Amino acid sequence: MNDTSRSEAPTKSHKGAISRFLNSTEIDTRLLGMLGALTLIWVGFHFYGVIFNNFGAFLTPRNLWNLSVQTSSIGIMATGMVLVIVTRNIDLSVGSMIGVIAMAMGLLQVEILPHFVGIGHWSIWILAVIAGLIFGTLIGALHGWLIAYRSIPAFIVTLGGLMVWRGMSFLSAGGRTISPVDSTFALLGGGPYGAVGAVGSWIVGALACLGVAYIIYTGRKSRRKHDFRLRPIWAEYFLAIVGWATIIGAVLLVNSYPWPKGIVRQYGTKIGQDLEGTFISHGFAIPVLILITVGICMTILVTRTRFGRYVFAIGGNPEAASLAGIDTKWVTMKVFALMGMLTAIAAVIASARLNSATNALGTLDELYVIAAAVIGGTSLAGGVGKIYGAILGALVMQSLQSGMVLIGFDSAIQRIVVGVVLVLAVYLDILYNKRVK
Amino acid sequence: MTNTGTPLVELKDISIAFGGIKAVDQVSVDLYPGEVVGLLGHNGAGKSTLIKCLSGAYKADSGEVHINGKQVTINNPRDARDQNIETIYQTLALADNLDAASNLFLGRELIGSGGFLDESRMEAETRKIMARLNPNFQKFNVPVSALSGGQRQSVAIARAVYFDAKILIMDEPTAALGPQETEMVAELIQELKKQGLGIFLIEHDIHNVMKLCDRASVMKNGLLVGTERVEDVTEDDILSMIILGKNPKVAV
Numbered sequence: 190m191n192d193t194s195r196s197e198a199p200t201k202s203h204k205g206a207i208s209r210f211l212n213s214t215e216i217d218t219r220l221l222g223m224l225g226a227l228t229l230i231w232v233g234f235h236f237y238g239v240i241f242n243n244f245g246a247f248l249t250p251r252n253l254w255n256l257s258v259q260t261s262s263i264g265i266m267a268t269g270m271v272l273v274i275v276t277r278n279i280d281l282s283v284g285s286m287i288g289v290i291a292m293a294m295g296l297l298q299v300e301i302l303p304h305f306v307g308i309g310h311w312s313i314w315i316l317a318v319i320a321g322l323i324f325g326t327l328i329g330a331l332h333g334w335l336i337a338y339r340s341i342p343a344f345i346v347t348l349g350g351l352m353v354w355r356g357m358s359f360l361s362a363g364g365r366t367i368s369p370v371d372s373t374f375a376l377l378g379g380g381p382y383g384a385v386g387a388v389g390s391w392i393v394g395a396l397a398c399l400g401v402a403y404i405i406y407t408g409r410k411s412r413r414k415h416d417f418r419l420r421p422i423w424a425e426y427f428l429a430i431v432g433w434a435t436i437i438g439a440v441l442l443v444n445s446y447p448w449p450k451g452i453v454r455q456y457g458t459k460i461g462q463d464l465e466g467t468f469i470s471h472g473f474a475i476p477v478l479i480l481i482t483v484g485i486c487m488t489i490l491v492t493r494t495r496f497g498r499y500v501f502a503i504g505g506n507p508e509a510a511s512l513a514g515i516d517t518k519w520v521t522m523k524v525f526a527l528m529g530m531l532t533a534i535a536a537v538i539a540s541a542r543l544n545s546a547t548n549a550l551g552t553l554d555e556l557y558v559i560a561a562a563v564i565g566g567t568s569l570a571g572g573v574g575k576i577y578g579a580i581l582g583a584l585v586m587q588s589l590q591s592g593m594v595l596i597g598f599d600s601a602i603q604r605i606v607v608g609v610v611l612v613l614a615v616y617l618d619i620l621y622n623k624r625v626k
Numbered sequence: 627m628t629n630t631g632t633p634l635v636e637l638k639d640i641s642i643a644f645g646g647i648k649a650v651d652q653v654s655v656d657l658y659p660g661e662v663v664g665l666l667g668h669n670g671a672g673k674s675t676l677i678k679c680l681s682g683a684y685k686a687d688s689g690e691v692h693i694n695g696k697q698v699t700i701n702n703p704r705d706a707r708d709q710n711i712e713t714i715y716q717t718l719a720l721a722d723n724l725d726a727a728s729n730l731f732l733g734r735e736l737i738g739s740g741g742f743l744d745e746s747r748m749e750a751e752t753r754k755i756m757a758r759l760n761p762n763f764q765k766f767n768v769p770v771s772a773l774s775g776g777q778r779q780s781v782a783i784a785r786a787v788y789f790d791a792k793i794l795i796m797d798e799p800t801a802a803l804g805p806q807e808t809e810m811v812a813e814l815i816q817e818l819k820k821q822g823l824g825i826f827l828i829e830h831d832i833h834n835v836m837k838l839c840d841r842a843s844v845m846k847n848g849l850l851v852g853t854e855r856v857e858d859v860t861e862d863d864i865l866s867m868i869i870l871g872k873n874p875k876v877a878v
Contacts, residue, residue: 505721513733
């Protein structure tokens with residue numbers, strides 16, 4: 190406790206400069222807080238390992254790469270959960286939905302589709318994914334219909350869903366594990382083959398850098414057009430450079446994690462070359478790219494479309510939203526359908542990563558997803574939430590989990606820590622909001 | 627001033643009941659262009675309920691709504707807006723978590739290229755209208771929950787005025803305001819009158835009614851007591867209509 194009071198003192202004396210800096214760059218202080226917490230967790234776990242296990246395993250390309258893959262499925266669902274919670278609802282069923290959707294896709298590609306198109310046909314994974322997405326959207330729409338048009342509380346509908354869909358996933362395959370899935374489908378879950386490699390990662394990085402430049406440039410142009418206050422030019426450059434540095438850093442990181450020797454050898458035999466000792470980079474894992482794409486699409490949906498605006502208006506004041514002519518029921522139903530679709534994407538990644546569909550897949554995920562959204566600043570009172578916050582929240586949750594695995598905490602302690610962190614994060618958020626007001 | 631020609635709004639025999647209780651019972655009122663009609667009565671007299679049948683928040687059980695002499699159906703707030711009916715609710719009906727521009731354009735967002743919201747244009751338009759209504763207003767980028775009562779009121783008024791309303795419904799617009807802001811609303815009402823808008827004003831303060839309204843319709847227990855031209859009656863006449871539910875002129 191003493192540490193915090195000591196570290197606060199110098200902050201105050203610099204407050205003028207810092208707040209002027211934050212003002213000019215328009216950086217969200219909450220974002221800074223989350224990045225700070227994340228850094229603390231990462232460095233903390235690393236040095237705990239260095240001190241007590243003589244090996245810091247956390248800040249290694251291998252661990253961070255795995256962390257990024259593990260975050261994908263929770264992160265994708267958390268972006269949808271933001272909208273659900275913003276409209277003052279909750280979805281407790283996403284974990285069970287993962288189970289039943291993954292099982293449906295597993296059965297489809299292993300037991301049903303091969304009868305029609307033949308084993309190993311190229312179209313199997315596409316058909317399975319499309320069917321999964323439709324199935325997920327329909328489940329979500331059903332939840333949404335019961336909640337919006339039949340006025341059953343979301344808590345009850347999705348609590349029912351939690352049990353129903355888990356039961357369905359057991360029944361549909363009689364409790365069997367469906368494995369292995371289609372080989373192309375499996376790439377969507379990551380792994381050495383399910384990553385885009387060094388060159389691919391540089392291309393992704395270059396596109397991302399262009400994207401950052403484009404956003405800053407068009408933002409400035411539009412402000413100038415309407416005579417709004419412009420950020421100082423140094424602040425624009427600062428933001429651009431920070432963005433580029435982050436992107437290039439991420440590319441260097443994923444490219445410095447090589448394929449394991451066994452995989453290199455296996456790949457060498459397959460293409461008929463001796464690759465012994467060659468350094469082949471993983472690059473960005475495909476699920477991570479899916480997460481990033483989902484994050485961007487959801488951010489655009491939330492901030493730049495009518496639908497997103499209506500979602501937030503309903504969360505802020507449902508009565509005002511309906512007096513403004515918004516069809517609040519239809520919007521609510523669409524939010525749950527969207528949640529279902531995102532859960533299906535997460536189910537693709539989770540089952541592909543495991544290379545199988547088990548009836549326990551996704552158990553307890555709903556709690557991690559809700560925790561990720563809430564840690565990311567989504568208010569359970571509704572009306573407030575950020576997509577990037579939820580993704581960072583998922584990263585925080587996953588960092589805690591895999592960090593504790595790395596330093597050898599057993600699962601009982603892991604749960605205690607995650608539970609405490611969740612409560613603490615929400616408490617800090619409440620304190621933060623009080624100070625802002 | 628006498629009202630001739632077609633009324634802007636005619637509510638004919640409007641009735642609406644909630645759970646067997648007749649909140650509004652066979653009430654007819656009308657409104658002419660450039661006129662302010664005050665709606666008076668105790669709490670629970672049915673004023674707000676009647677007016678919500680016009681703004682689309684409720685659907686009347688029976689009765690007709692005529693706009694410019696033509697019968698129209700108003701099933702929801704969107705229908706009302708299509709008839710150029712704008713409402714300033716007593717609760718203001720603002721989404722507290724959104725900023726002024728988002729509230730002003732709520733349900734009628736400006737769409738730019740690619741079908742996306744045109745945030746900058748909406749903010750620019752909001753700045754324009756606020757400069758006219760409340761030149762001191764500067765808080766454009768904060769949620770309206772951070773605004774004062776008067777500032778929130780001006781956002782709600784701006785929303786009604788911006789979209790070229792022909793018919794304006796104001797439900798106790800000055801209830802939460804200080805004297806200076808009340809004066810501002812009074813001036814605005816006069817200005818809108820000059821532009822030829824028709825205004826239904828729900829108001830408790832009898833002085834404001836005498837000052838701002840051309841006619842006053844009094845309701846009690848869901849029934850219309852009577853409609854009188856303000857210049858023909860005294861404050862006491864109106865008060866007795868509100869309290870006793872009797873029209874003194876008819877009684878004499």
